[in-house]
Amino acid sequence: MTIHVHSYATHSATSELVPFVFERRDPRPSDVAIDILYCGICHSDIHSARNEWGWTQYPFVPGHEIIGRVCAVGNEVSKYKVGDLVGVGCLVDSCGHCDSCNDGLEQYCNNGFTGTYGGEDKIGGTPHRLTFGGYSEKITVDEHFVLRIPDNLDPAAAAPLLCAGITTYSPLKHWNVDAGQKVGIIGLGGLGHMGVKFAHAMGAYVVMITTSPEKGADAQKLGANEVLLSKDAQMMAAAHNSFDFLLNTIPVGHDVDPYMALLKRDGTMVIVGAVESLTQVSGIPLIFRRRSLAGSLIGGLPETQEMLDFCGEHNITCDIEMIAMKDVNHAYDRTVKSDVKYRFVIDMASLKS
């Protein structure tokens, strides 16, 4: 038995997203079936739809910032019941027994996690062998990969927490960002605006590092104490050797050295944006001030729940622009131009109508 669902998919790197019908598996004993209410548009959806990383298989249904209501559960499901408000992020499966999975770091599964979209479906139950994401009416997911959404959060504005939220929260926690530290968030987009909110909530002195002077006032409303314009050589030089930590969300390869120079001795810059080659990475700024350059991938399931609960306690959600499903291609073009405040979210009711 399978469930037919409507969605939007793309069929090649150069074609637009168009309506597409496919089948989801009926819930197995440990599965939760979810009616999708909202899905955020992550820049990774666009990189993948357009095959910019070279690994996309078609048809391709994007979407890994999913909020919905449980509509059915398998008979072994213990954490969720019909009607619960839940979320699904970037992962829907992993091996469950390697050291990363045992540590609750399923995103680093030694045997390869299954992405919510474009992954190899190891569970099956449908004619296709790919996973299809959240630009769709329904999704069926093992309960281990389902998250609980705090009641006080607006469901639409909570959707991007499932990727943009955890991708910024996780490195801030892992590198122990704390009160009294000077933290720079590079790039004010979907990830960056959440990085500013989280670093501010953790008590850090937050600097928004941006290529867009017009975003300065917004950055301060989001919680930044200062704005640093990365194209202004004088401002950049004046900020050398002053940061404890930098979170870099730039979505393309770029020269790393100008940002490394901003770090103090022993400071760390974490790359989350550029899933591609970085240019100009000199050993000099690393060696002479013992600085570190690191990377980080989304977050595991326990930490994603921790982040959602943190958002519930601190009343943190995302700043969104809601769109109808049919406007998704236009939203992609605007995101690529950095013209979104600060995350598009698709109202999935517009797909049903």
Ligand code: NAP
């Ligand atoms: P986004 O909304 O497009 O934001 C990216 C921001 O980076 C832009 O708003 C812009 O901010 C800045 N920017 C864009 N092009 C730039 C350039 N050429 N040089 C310098 N700055 C530039 O994207 P997003 O959804 O936040 O995603 C950011 C990246 O993270 C994407 O590549 C995405 O695939 C990746 N990602 C990684 C993970 C992970 O687990 N590591 C998870 C999710 C997404 P300003 O206007 O302020 O400069």
Ligand code: ZN
């Ligand atoms: Zn994402």
